[in-house]
Amino acid sequence: MKLPLTLLLSAVLVAAQSTKVPVKVDGESHKLILFADGTIGGWGDSRDGQLGPRAAIPNSSGHSTAYVPIALPGKARDIAAGARTSYVLLENGTVVAFGAGFDGQLGCGERGLSGSETPVEVAGLTEVARIVARFNSAFAVHRDGSVSMWGGRFLGEGERRIVTPERAVGLPPVTQVALGGGFLMALTPEGRVWMAGKLPFGRIYADDPVQPLAEVPGLTDVAGIVATQVAAVLKKDGTVWVWGNNDQAQFGNGRRDIDERTRVPVRVPGVANVTALCGAMSGRHFLALLKDGTLRTWGNTDWGQAGIGVTGREQATVATPRINGVKAVFAAGNNSLAILPDGSLWIWGNGSPYPGVWPLTRRAPFPVQLQIPEGVVQK
Structure with a gap:
């Protein structure tokens, strides 16, 4: 017996609503x-x-x-x-x-x-x-x-x-806050950045003083902020700028150099049309989402968190992870995760050294789909 079209549509709607x-x-x-x-x-x-x-x-x-x-x-x-x-x-x-x-x-x-x-x-x-x-x-x-x-x-x-x-x-009204390795970043609605702590303008030596809240001079038109061991911003024109210490290739300029330091933002080469930027503290890597739904990454990839098949070293130049059509991206610890328009969740990077720990039991140097168990999320 064929079901009426209205019942079929209702069943599809219920199924869609039950999907996390x-x-x-x-x-x-x-x-x-x-x-x-x-x-x-x-x-x-x-x-x-x-x-x-x-x-x-x-x-x-x-x-x-x-x-x-x-x-x-x-x-x-x-x-x-x-x-x-x-x-x-x-x-x-x-x-x-x-x-x-x-x-x-x-x-x-x-x-x-x-x-x-x-x-x-x-x-x-x-x-x-x-x-x-x-x-x-x-x-x-x-x-x-x-x-x-x-x-x-x-x-x-x-x-x-x-x-x-x-x-x-001492802060003006802000829209975003980010916390790094002992420093604070805050973004105003006008696109200006305020900072305080160990890296307000590039604290790169142990005896540099902890700085009070102050605006980063000359930095305007900022759309997003990221704080890890270094400071980074996404500007409204789709470019990415970073400052601090390049010890994990966070500058994306082809070098990994603990002695390469800057107190003023420098542009990450080869990255444009970025709509979202994220970075991880322990992962020490950056991920940028472009307008076309592709990703760009640079920095540490010891655990494969770059998603390009590389482990055990830094990715000193900007690279493209093996995933397309991305809607949102997140750098979380030694892992990277992406959400696609169909709601699927993808993960890559470190697998746990502990036996049977969910979700990855070994490193994933390329993105793999992560299945959230059906019906386990309590309402």
Whole structure:
């Protein structure tokens, strides 16, 4: 018996709605993934509860051996993964955190220093537009452009610990914040960049002082910012600029030289028409998404995170990963991930040294499709 066309269309619609569509991936030693329906999951290091209750997670040496669904008190709009703590921006504009709390990472006061395996609300945060985390520090950008910060060892200030969020002082209204190796970058709506910490204008020697917040001189028309061991920006004309130290070929100029340093942004050669830029701290590599849906990459590719079949060295010139038609790209730890228009998720780079750890059991020097298990994400 043939089904009526309306029933067939309804079945197709239900099937489409039940498919998890990824929209963002973030993390280093543990990864978080956000789906379009407001649910999240993750994998990787689970030893501090940063993936939820540890007793429920199959693991090998504290690393998940399966994809982990993460229960939330509401729908998620953004995610951020610190070193040992996870953060979720909920659709009501508040933020929850779970995992380690010894440096104030949970942002809920002294009671949070022991950590939490279940989401706890970060105190006093409302009207949040996006969240960022790196190491033991976390930041929230509010809808009015102000910034709140909490956690530990912020901008080279020793062992200072902020157990409940404080508003950043001295910043103009911003749209983006990025955290690098001891430095902060912030982007204003006008396309100007402010920085502070160990690398505001290229801190390249050990005795260089920690700098206060200040605007990067001469840098305008910026569309995006990236902070790793070096600083990088995507300009509105589609070019990429970087400054700091070229010890991992992050300049993309054909050289890997620990003595090549710059305090002013220099253009990455051979990269144009870029619409999105990302970089990883431990991966020490960059990925640029072009208008035509192709990618460009440079920097370290010890684990194959360049996606060009190369492992065990740096990629000193800009190269093209073996994947096309990309909608979004993410550099997460020693891995790279891409989302295609059909909602499929692709991954390449490091496989875990721990037996049976999900999702890659060995290095993947070329992109491979990552299948998120059906029906495991809790609503």
